[in-house]
Amino acid sequence: MSEIQTNDTGGGKKKGGSKQKKISVHVDFTPMVDMNMLLITFFMLCTSLSKPQTMEINMPSNDKSVTEEDQNKVKASQAITVVLSGKDSIYYYTGQPNYEDFNSLKPSSYKPDGIRALLLKRNDVAVSKINELKQKKLQLKITQEQFTEEAAKIKNGKNTPVVIIKATDNATYKNLIDALDEMQICNIGKYVIDTISAGDKFLIRNLQTKGELSRNIAK
Amino acid sequence: MSKIKVARKSTLIDMTAMSDVTVLLLTFFMLTSTFVQKEPVQVTTPGSVSEIKIPESNILQILIDPTGKVFLSLDKQPDMIETLTSVGRDLGVDFTSEELQKFKILKTFGVPIKSMKAYLAMSTENQDGVLKDLGIPTDSTDNQFKVWIRNARIANPDLRIAIKADQNTPYKVIKSVMTSLQDLRENRYNLITSLKVESVK
Numbered sequence: 001m002s003e004i005q006t007n008d009t010g011g012g013k014k015k016g017g018s019k020q021k022k023i024s025v026h027v028d029f030t031p032m033v034d035m036n037m038l039l040i041t042f043f044m045l046c047t048s049l050s051k052p053q054t055m056e057i058n059m060p061s062n063d064k065s066v067t068e069e070d071q072n073k074v075k076a077s078q079a080i081t082v083v084l085s086g087k088d089s090i091y092y093y094t095g096q097p098n099y100e101d102f103n104s105l106k107p108s109s110y111k112p113d114g115i116r117a118l119l120l121k122r123n124d125v126a127v128s129k130i131n132e133l134k135q136k137k138l139q140l141k142i143t144q145e146q147f148t149e150e151a152a153k154i155k156n157g158k159n160t161p162v163v164i165i166k167a168t169d170n171a172t173y174k175n176l177i178d179a180l181d182e183m184q185i186c187n188i189g190k191y192v193i194d195t196i197s198a199g200d201k202f203l204i205r206n207l208q209t210k211g212e213l214s215r216n217i218a219k
Numbered sequence: 220m221s222k223i224k225v226a227r228k229s230t231l232i233d234m235t236a237m238s239d240v241t242v243l244l245l246t247f248f249m250l251t252s253t254f255v256q257k258e259p260v261q262v263t264t265p266g267s268v269s270e271i272k273i274p275e276s277n278i279l280q281i282l283i284d285p286t287g288k289v290f291l292s293l294d295k296q297p298d299m300i301e302t303l304t305s306v307g308r309d310l311g312v313d314f315t316s317e318e319l320q321k322f323k324i325l326k327t328f329g330v331p332i333k334s335m336k337a338y339l340a341m342s343t344e345n346q347d348g349v350l351k352d353l354g355i356p357t358d359s360t361d362n363q364f365k366v367w368i369r370n371a372r373i374a375n376p377d378l379r380i381a382i383k384a385d386q387n388t389p390y391k392v393i394k395s396v397m398t399s400l401q402d403l404r405e406n407r408y409n410l411i412t413s414l415k416v417e418s419v420k
Contacts, residue, residue: 003299004356026231028234029233029235029237029238030234032234032238033234033237033238033241036238036241036242036244036245037241039245040241040244040248043248043249043252044243044248046255047248047252047253047254047255048252048253048254048255049251049252050413050414051253051272051273052264052272052273052383052411052412052413053267053269053270053271053272053273053412053413053414054267054269054271054272054273054381054409054410054411054412054413055267055271055409055410055412056269056271056408056410057407057408057409057410058236058406058407059397059400059401059406059407059408067268084390087309117336124250141236167391167394168388168390169389169391169394170390170391171388171389171390172282172386172387172388172390173265173384173385173386173388173390173393174265174385174387175390176393177265177266177267177386177410177412178265178317180267180410181267181268181269181415184267184269185267185268193397195394
């Protein structure tokens with residue numbers, strides 16, 4: 001391949017011969033390969049193939065000009081409050097917190113059978129609709145734009161649960177991302193990250209002490 | 220005794236095919252990969268199922284390390300100069316054009332504004348060594364982080380904010396960054412994660 005056969009007609013210097021002289025030009029590619037290997041090594045070490053993923057979030061504005069009336073109140077029946085605490089623990093309560101009953105705050109886990117199972121159950125209508133939509137997309141009945149539009153409509157539809165995520169100071173960033181991830185997996189369109197209140201901290205401590213705090217108050 | 224004659228064979232191997240393969244590989248790597256950015260602290264981002272890719276340009280990246288130090292990086296050099304000048308103006312530090320030129324080429328920055336002059340005067344190796352112990356102050360009494368973000372936004376209105384934090388960062392730190400952003404009415408931003416595959420069932 002790297003040989004070039006030149007058909008030298010011998011010019012006129014030699015005997016005026018009709019004999020053709022073959023000169024084989026052999027190019028050695030070994031240094032070329034060496035250099036390429038070096039370059040490849042350089043690129044493999046200094047670059048990364050995968051681009052980082054991102055998660056887009058919209059935080060509520062804490063603008064004071066938004067009046068109480070403009071803020072839409074969450075219906076208690078649709079609200080699920082998820083409390084992220086230290087040591088990868090996660091708790092949740094539905095609707096209004098009940099400070100007297102320590103069992104109103106339920107412990108859960110980040111595992112598939114934990115908080116995800118609960119949210120999927122609460123959001124089953126939207127989840128099944130989204131799955132149908134995904135099927136349609138796979139069969140190429142609808143385009144990507146139609147899909148995103150429809151999916152957004154389903155996610156923000158009526159009777160979908162609203163999840164309030166609250167994290168304590170000793171929860172880690174991973175916990176927060178995991179919680180946000182569950183929202184993606186469970187197709188929940190309405191969720192918000194809120195600051196933890198004293199009441200939520202009370203609930204956690206109450207649960208850990210099996211209702212001691214609320215008994216003390218009742219006395 | 221008859222002598223066994225070993226046929227002389229040329230040991231020359233044709234490297235052309237090999238060369239073809241390496242060139243192909245090289246082309247592949249050059250086209251698909253992006254350069255790793257030098258960061259002062261090693262950060263492991265948590266995994267998520269999100270599949271949105273981060274946009275190419277106009278990124279203001281907020282890097283948060285596990286101990287809560289905050290660093291910033293901007294991808295456009297003109298923005299860097301403009302931001303530093305206006306931050307300096309706001310916080311009462313004047314920078315010479317030489318210092319601005321030095322600042323322009325920094326990949327990541329995160330130095331309290333008081334020590335910025337001294338930092339810029341250092342050599343590159345010293346800068347790397349010192350940077351990981353510094354960081355932009357984010358506490359409520361001296362929130363220079365807010366000033367940086369505000370001026371970066373003025374310098375480039377199309378800027379997208381991306382937060383890159385280590386997975387073991389306590390939420391407390393994240394919260395202070397998020398509230399600072401909220402105070403500036405930056406309510407939309409991206410959280411950088413790595414890919415994790417997970418199915419619903």
